[in-house]
Amino acid sequence: MRLTVVGSGVMGRGIAYTALINGYFVNLIDINEKALKDAEIEINKLVQKAESRGLLVKVSEEDMKNRISYSTNLEKDVVTSDFIIEAVTEKIHIKKFVFETIDKFAPSHCILATNTSTMSPTEIGSYTKRPDKVIAMHFFNPVHKMKLVEIVRGLETSDETVSKVIEVAKCMNKETVVVNEFPGFVTSRISALIGNEAFYMLQEGVATPEEIDKAIKLGLNFPMGPFELGDLVGLDARLNNLEYLHKTLGEKYRPSPLLVKYVKAGRLGRKTGKGVYDYSNEEVKI
Numbered sequence: 353m354r355l356t357v358v359g360s361g362v363m364g365r366g367i368a369y370t371a372l373i374n375g376y377f378v379n380l381i382d383i384n385e386k387a388l389k390d391a392e393i394e395i396n397k398l399v400q401k402a403e404s405r406g407l408l409v410k411v412s413e414e415d416m417k418n419r420i421s422y423s424t425n426l427e428k429d430v431v432t433s434d435f436i437i438e439a440v441t442e443k444i445h446i447k448k449f450v451f452e453t454i455d456k457f458a459p460s461h462c463i464l465a466t467n468t469s470t471m472s473p474t475e476i477g478s479y480t481k482r483p484d485k486v487i488a489m490h491f492f493n494p495v496h497k498m499k500l501v502e503i504v505r506g507l508e509t510s511d512e513t514v515s516k517v518i519e520v521a522k523c524m525n526k527e528t529v530v531v532n533e534f535p536g537f538v539t540s541r542i543s544a545l546i547g548n549e550a551f552y553m554l555q556e557g558v559a560t561p562e563e564i565d566k567a568i569k570l571g572l573n574f575p576m577g578p579f580e581l582g583d584l585v586g587l588d589a590r591l592n593n594l595e596y597l598h599k600t601l602g603e604k605y606r607p608s609p610l611l612v613k614y615v616k617a618g619r620l621g622r623k624t625g626k627g628v629y630d631y632s633n634e635e636v637k638i
């Protein structure tokens with residue numbers, strides 16, 4: 353089966369790598385050549401690392417490189433796809449453009465999944481002529497390490513599409529939950545609230561980021577503190593989620609002004625070398 357991932361940022365490259373090592377032929381597409389090149393370098397590093405640890409049981413490192421292609425041509429490269437996972441920027445006008453385009457060029461049997469963290473698969477499905485084949489397939493960061501895929505069906509999503517998506521997620525070695533559509537689903541709704549509250553606390557001078565993270569990890573038994581997680585997810589991605597949830601669910605999701613300020617300053621987290629914490633002297637860990 354040929355699987356296409358659209359968007360080669362933090363999530364797209366992780367989804368492409370996870371599909372690749374689990375036996376799929378993968379196309380990775382982005383409009384930004386630099387993002388695509390960075391994704392290729394990162395995926396090659398991950399493949400080498402997995403090979404050196406003896407984890408690539410199904411195929412060799414060389415075969416692996418031949419089974420993935422990188423492209424900036426969305427129209428041309430979705431033509432042979434059987435399954436598409438969209439992981440472009442969390443802005444509805446960008447998702448609309450991407451879904452309208454892939455619907456025009458992808459074969460009629462092809463399922464169109466969105467990795468949106470918050471948005472409506474029903475609305476995204478309405479941009480296509482195949483809403484029965486549109487669904488949210490929400491992966492987590494880092495994709496190859498996180499066990500869950502949260503599956504969200506839209507109003508018109510068929511049972512057949514849900515079954516197929518569960519099957520693909522299982523082939524990618526993931527556990528699934530199927531939830532009903534509502535902004536933020538289960539995970540993003542809770543995560544956005546906690547992350548935002550931590551920023552309000554920082555803004556109010558309640559404690560330092562280190563103290564807040566330590567309190568949440570050791571006191572509440574979370575594996576990561578809210579700032580560690582925010583820096584990993586990307587503060588811009590976190591802000592996009594909050595803006596959408598604020599618009600759809602109301603006041604309690606109003607983004608903290610301090611978070612907005614960090615994003616304006618370009619402090620987006622690990623991906624830019626600085627977020628709440630400074631990573632400039634740290635080797636990037638994959």
Ligand SMILES: NC(=O)c1ccc[n+]([C@@H]2O[C@H](COP(=O)([O-])OP(=O)(O)OC[C@H]3O[C@@H](n4cnc5c(N)ncnc54)[C@H](O)[C@@H]3O)[C@@H](O)[C@H]2O)c1
Binds near residue numbers: 360387467586
């Ligand atoms: N970051 C996370 O931890 C996380 C977790 C789960 C889900 N998500 C969701 O995954 C999606 C992607 O998030 P991300 O963090 O990887 O973002 P990102 O900013 O790292 O990457 C987005 C990529 O999309 C590309 N893009 C933009 N417009 C495009 C187009 N028209 N065609 C092709 N590519 C295009 C950009 O060039 C960029 O490389 C979002 O919907 C986000 O909500 C993110």
